[in-house]
Amino acid sequence: MKIEFKNLIIIMTLALGLVSCHDELDQSPTDPDSFTEEDVFANTTEAKGALAKLYASLALTGQTGPAGDADISDIDEGFSQYSRMLFNLNELTTDHAVVGWGDAGLPDLHGQYWSGSNDFTEAMYYRLAQEVSFCNSFIANASALPQDEEVTSFIAEARFLRAFAYYNLIDLYGNVPLVTEVTTDLPMQASRAELFDFVETELLEIQDDLKPSRSNEYGRVDQVAAWALLSKLYLNAEVYTGSARYADCVIYSNNVINSTYIINTNDANGNGTAYDELFLADNDTNGAQNEFIFTLNFDGLNSQTYGGTTFLVHAAIGGSMDATEFGVNGGWGGLRTTKALVEKFPEVSLDDLNAALGTQSDWGIVGDATPNGWDGPDTEMYETGTNQYTLYTTLTAGLLKFRFNEDWGNNYGDNGADGSLEVGGENILVSAGTYQIILDLDALTYSITPFSPTSDQRAMFYTDGQNLEIEDISEFTDGYAVTKFKNIDSYGDQGNDSAGDFVDTDFPLIRLAEIYFNYAEASLRGGGGDLNLAATKINELIERATGSTNANITSSDLTLDFIIDERSRELYWEGQRRTDLIRYNYFTTDSYVWPFKGNAPLGTSVSSFRNLFPLPTSIITVNPNLSQNEGY
Template identity: 60%
Template sequence: MKNTYKLLIALLATGTIMVSCHDDLDQTPIDPDSFTEQDVFANADEAKGALAKLYASLALTGQEGPAGDADITGIDEGTSQYTRMLFSLNELTTDNAVVGWGDPGLPNLHAMSWNASNDFATAMYYRLAQEVSFCNSFIEKATPLNDTPEVASFIAEARFLRAFAYYNLIDFYSDVPLVTVVSTDLPEQNTRAEIFSFIESELTEIETSLKESGANEYGRVDRVAAWALLSKLYLNAETWIGEAKYTEAITYSNKAINSTYALNTTDANGNGSAYDELFLADNDSNGAQNEFIFVLNFDGNQSRTYGGTTFLVHAAVGGSMEPAEFGVNGGWAGLRTTKSLVEKFQTSITNSDDDGNPIEWADSRAMFYTDGQSYEINTIANTFTDGYAITKFKNIDSQGNAGSDEGGDFVDTDLPIIRVAEIYLNYAEAVVRGGSGGDLNTATNYINQIRARAFGNNSNNVSSSNLTLDFLLDERARELYWEGQRRTDLVRFGYFTSGSYLWPFKGGAKNGTGVEDYRNLFPLPSNIVLINTNLTQNPGY
């Protein structure tokens, strides 16, 4: 099913079934154009093809494979892919990652010195606005067929994807227009609280219209995705709208946990770790897929992009690393991590070098490449060997075979957006923060399941007294690094801009420095604010 679905996405992305034109995204915040031909919605089978474009717009970038006819202009097409920009905004701005490239606006992310014209913050806004527009058009055109149960579930999926786009929009930008119909009018600006309520109501309304747990095709969402996204939404409620909703976070975490999805414990390659199976080229079939509640599909032949996991694998390979060991033909020598992430694994060190720097760990999640890499970062730009490299994502399968692209350019590995381990962590945090209906012992058990997988045994289990907020933040870092979560977590814990938690080159200083609190949000794109006088720029920009 995965290959069939990927092929369908690839066909749609090249314009074989539908046409996309979005130059006007440079001018308006929500693109009003319809992306389909009239006969696409003639029946349920045709509507399914249009639905695939909604998923494809999060995984791909345009109409001609990896590059050539971009949906979004004004930024390199491969850079504009959703998960690549998610990494840029939510990982490169934190202790989890640095990049040595000098693309305009890119060095400003880790230095936390971006402005309202930053290419990456602007392109993410456009990408999410495009997704909202695509979903609105699909919902409008599919509604006449909604008496067909299959199409009703398609519409529910489109509403989920629209809610997911808005979840991202209020995370990054706070107050944005809430647009639910195709329109050429300049939209009004809504508050974060209003959009929060919209996301909440959408996800609760579509719950029973989405297919039951595990009943949909791999790569498409079911009702568990709605529960999981509600878990994430409620966990951030106090930060985003000033209302604590940890009880609700517990409720929906429980619903997601008590589904057909489960923590992956399959060690398909026999290396003693089930964690790395989550990030290999066969993670759609090696057991990892059972943990993926919401995942974006990638294929080295049928859905090519310079974003996604192609970016995560290639950009992390450099120095003395052997590209073939990662299933690719070469490294882009860009991404590394800071010692602040490495320090999260301090208690699991099993070996150090002559200078006392860690080089081996008992925790299998400590996927660092240290040979020829320095522990300290003295220079970010053009110095790949400053900082440990990350080996988390690979384009090889559980048996050591390279991905399907014989040239080694593009990667097969799928990218989980929400997985069960995150929901375990959400539950535990909501309990510690005082939510009702949860249980500290249950929370501890969930954390220990994650840690037992990481260590291969129960020797590093923790007790309930260990479950402090700071411990859980560090556990989130250990489990979820480079998966697009870190900035959101640091903002929720009050550490993103604060001087109370520093990492190398935070705020542009070698040893790190605090920055202004307005950096907890990104600016609305400057050209959008100029064109739409209904919009007010975020404070500080």
């Protein structure tokens, strides 16, 4: 079903050649009146194609593929894609990410010193405004069709997508125009509270018109999506309106929890966790789809964009990373994370790991890369079986060999660096990092594998040659790289684009794990939920992450600080972080700082007006009905 609906998205993207301008929210992307063509709404089948365009407007950027006929002018087309902008505004502005590129306006985001003319805040506004316009046009035209159950659900989906766009506008910009029909009149500005009421009312009205839980085609929303968006809306109500709605958040989160969506526990690639399956190229079929409530669908051949997961995969590769391991043809050397995210994952003791392996042996490693250098004594390995030895250790950049009992008469090296051992062979070159080292004396082979010293396998970082501390944001090797998103499927195969340019991996905008956290947080904030249930649900995520129940919690462990840290560990790089930090009053204050917050190496507070982005200066200039957000 993914392919069927995705093909419709592509057809409508190419068929609706959209070139003029409109004034829905007073911007100049593509014309929504393209939906008024009679053949587009001749019948239900044709209307479904027009509906596909509403979804495509969030996933893609234009009419001819990745570039060449953009929906939005005056910005690089690849920059303007919705989830790429969501990353820039909600992750790059936080402790979760930095980028090494110097494109005008981009360094401003992590440094938190953007202006009203920032290209990226402007592009997101235009993208969301366009989505509202397309939805308004679709709703008007589809309402003229003979009304049956299918058309009713189409209209409900369009109203959901419009509500979703307005949810984003409320969150990012605050007071924006509220327009529900195609018009050329200059719109008036609505308050955040009025916009909140609109989104709430829309979702409550359409919930029963949307198809039941998981009965719609993959990639299209259902009733549970409306409940999930209400959960998000109510969780942030106090920020948006000044009035808390945590009890309502608990109700609608509970509706989602009791639906047919389930946490993915299918470890399809057999690597010990089912978490990484959520971000692989076959996440529409490997079990992850059972957790995804609302996704952006991508296909490396048929829905090409330089945004989406193509951006998240390519941009996160650089330094000594091998792009082929991620299913693409190269890295863009941009995105990394700060130590603030890395340190959210508690480290386990290497001594404890080694002690659990077995008996310490007389075989060890020696060299200037090892803890004791060439003069020894050897760093001894642990016997895990007959002629089988393992060691967890931290190495410096340099050389090593395997040696028995400090005796140079019995040592192994590697001639040719091919992973096989020879008696008295050449020294083995390694980079600095923490590793699992395995020695097999039966096969005369060895492996030196980078190892993350945490039991939480959500800590998906590349550290070889990367510095934890960031001194120069422009240097890719400053900051750990993130390996969360890949264009490799559960069997290790590359995505559909054999050239390795574009990525198949779908992007989850809302998934069940987020709603677990919403329920827990709203319960803690006085929403009346069951903290035992909240702990049970969060334990599902912890068990998936660690492969055991050792790190499980009880209801007494649930605190607001625990929840926001756990959200960070589970949801990083999924477009959530800025919203979470604002809700906790951490985004602009000195209550929580991270490297280069406020453009200071150690981090500092910034003015509270930056909890909102500015309305585009170009919009303010042409519409006297609009007032700029405070501080800009």
